Amino acid sequence: MDSFILDKVNTLPKNSRVLEVGFGSGDLLREIRKLRPDLELIGVDVSRYAVKSVQDPSIQCLCKPYEKLQIDSVDMIISVHGIDYVPYDIAYKKVRGDLKANGTLAAVLHYSHSRFMAELEWVLEGFKHAKESGDTSHIDFKKPEEIEAWIKICELVLHNSFSDTSKIFSLLDYFGMQPVTVEEIRVKDDHRPLGFGVYAKNLDKR
Numbered sequence: 001m002d003s004f005i006l007d008k009v010n011t012l013p014k015n016s017r018v019l020e021v022g023f024g025s026g027d028l029l030r031e032i033r034k035l036r037p038d039l040e041l042i043g044v045d046v047s048r049y050a051v052k053s054v055q056d057p058s059i060q061c062l063c064k065p066y067e068k069l070q071i072d073s074v075d076m077i078i079s080v081h082g083i084d085y086v087p088y089d090i091a092y093k094k095v096r097g098d099l100k101a102n103g104t105l106a107a108v109l110h111y112s113h114s115r116f117m118a119e120l121e122w123v124l125e126g127f128k129h130a131k132e133s134g135d136t137s138h139i140d141f142k143k144p145e146e147i148e149a150w151i152k153i154c155e156l157v158l159h160n161s162f163s164d165t166s167k168i169f170s171l172l173d174y175f176g177m178q179p180v181t182v183e184e185i186r187v188k189d190d191h192r193p194l195g196f197g198v199y200a201k202n203l204d205k206r
């Protein structure tokens with residue numbers, strides 16, 4: 001998955017600005033740093049743990065939801081199963097606004113019938129059962145507001161996933177992005193794709 005992004009990042013001109021949405025462990029940002037010491041690297045993630053885990057002062061890590069981020073335009077926005085956590089009507093409008101004219105998006109998005117999404121359906125069922133029955137013995141989160149928040153996240157990610165590439169083409173078109181490549185990302189020993197690799201250009205000619 002990361003190689004899909006790394007290939008695209010490697011085509012950037014010297015000193016370009018790159019933003020990763022939902023960087024998690026920061027592994028991808030650190031990998032990019034090794035490959036391209038010249039790039040300005042910025043990451044945004046809601047999780048404090050994510051921000052603490054990067055530990056590379058040459059990478060600017062911001063702890064906030066992407067939807068609240070204010071940033072000067074960047075040359076490339078990257079994300080591996082991170083942008084799926086932002087409602088897509090907000091996410092892709094913002095991606096377009098945050099990219100320079102002809103800037104690019106390189107992202108791996110969830111496939112709706114992947115093994116991961118099947119597991120997420122089960123997790124969601126578990127939270128819903130806890131909410132309805134009051135029995136929280138099978139889950140780590142006990143407070144009603146935590147259970148409600150997890151239900152919302154699971155539903156959002158399931159809703160934001162894609163069943164085929166044509167839906168991604170329609171989405172990009174709607175938000176004024178030109179697809180360069182949209183391809184299935186597969187992992188060994190699984191007949192289903194894990195996600196879709198999306199590489200698209202901002203058509204805005206500001």
Ligand SMILES: C[S@@+](CC[C@H](N)C(=O)[O-])C[C@H]1O[C@@H](n2cnc3c(N)ncnc32)[C@H](O)[C@@H]1O
Pocket residue numbers: 021022023024025044045046047050064065066067079080081082083085086
């Ligand atoms: C499935 S993890 C993916 C992490 C990483 N990209 C990877 O490939 O391992 C999703 C990440 O998105 C972050 N996230 C969730 N909602 C977010 C939001 N609204 N804005 C920014 N990051 C968010 C989570 O904290 C988490 O680190």
